[in-house]
Amino acid sequence: MxxxxxxxxxxxxxxxxxxxxxxxxxxxxxxxxxxxxxxxxxxxxxxxxxxxxxxxxxxxxxxxxxxxxxxxxxxxxxxxxxxxxxxxxxxxxxxxWPLGHDLGEARELERFAREKGVRTIVGLQARQGAAVRKAKELVESGVIGRVLSTTVLGTGGAWDAYTDEGHVHLFDQKTGANLLTIPTAHTLDAVTFVLGEFTSLSATAVTRHPTITVVDSGRTIPQTTADHVAVQGILTSGALASVHFRGGGGFTGGGFAKKGSEDFFWEIEGERGVLVLKGPSGHIQMVEPVLYHNGEKVDVGAYDPLAPTRREYEEFAKGPGGEYVDFAHAVKRHAMIDAIERSVKEGKTTTYD
Missing domain, CATH: 3.40.50.720 (NAD(P)-binding Rossmann-like Domain)
Structure with missing residues (x-):
């Protein structure tokens, strides 16, 4: 072939x-x-x-x-x-990912691709990781029983008080590249892949570092995007989900989360057991976490940083039946982000399609 x-x-x-x-x-x-x-x-x-x-x-x-x-x-x-x-x-x-600057642009691109009859794929790599896929398998097997709740704490690896000139765009809300749309959205896609979509959600976001120092030039810039985001809601199963992402010291030397804290922690609480995914970065689309079942490490094979992206390509090569996500899925994820932003602005519980 x-x-x-x-x-x-x-x-x-x-x-x-x-x-x-x-x-x-x-x-x-x-x-x-x-x-x-x-x-x-x-x-x-x-x-x-x-x-x-x-x-x-x-x-x-x-x-x-x-x-x-x-x-x-x-x-x-x-x-x-x-x-x-x-x-x-x-x-x-x-x-x-993200497909577009916002929901409207994502819908426009999805519609145009559908009209032209081309196949599409979007880079949401977290769901392709071995630990995330194994977590989904274990949940669906019933080994931990009915899922009661899930909790995520993640660190973005940027959006701290410092940055460099190559990343100043991440602090401007108008660019569309921020803590919510990148690490939080990648993780939310993994959460919904494993546990199902939200039937309703509410969100809070704050900016704790309004002024950012650019270390390689010495200038300061305003931060117009949130550096802490919290999303809570009910999943289709009835389980409660709570996801909190914060900015981290990606440019202050020596890592992301503060000493003694977790860079990434995701617990899935079941009636008969617990799954935990932990890792050195909240960007689980880039750095895969380690999976534990009732405190014991689960073997998911040798770590390969290229595996999630490679698997996207492999699944796309199989044709329409492959396990990859397309522009239509990206529109749904953009709709989730739009709902989160509306909830933050209006202070209300909301939904998305």
């Missing part, structure tokens, strides 16, 4: 595409093209991979007849302009 030929928008010398997409491509895929914003970078990286390099307008890559699947791994502000030409050209598309 001929390989699925891939073009990656955002594949540069550094960044997520270079560390978790290009090296994670399974044998069923072949990297044939890339696109970056700068000509010199495109030339250097295309030579490194031995592929066609484009720069500037993402439509150039979309028009490449040798590309079957266009992967978009750039900042959220550029998602729509990067993926739209690919959909228009009839290419299948893989877009990193």
């Amino acid at each position: 001929a390989p699925i030929k891939v073009g990656i928008i955002g594949l540069s010398t550094t960044g997520w595409a270079s560390t978790h997409h290009a090296p994670a491509l399974p044998a069923a895929y072949k990297l044939v093209a890339l696109s970056t914003s700068k000509a010199d970078t495109a030339a250097a990286v295309s030579a490194q991979y031995g592929v066609t390099g484009y720069h500037g307008d993402p439509a150039q890559l979309a028009r490449d007849r040798d590309v079957d699947l266009v992967v978009v791994a750039v900042k959220i502000a550029y998602h729509k302009e990067s993926v739209w030409p690919a959909i228009e050209a009839g290419k299948d598309v893989f877009v990193e």
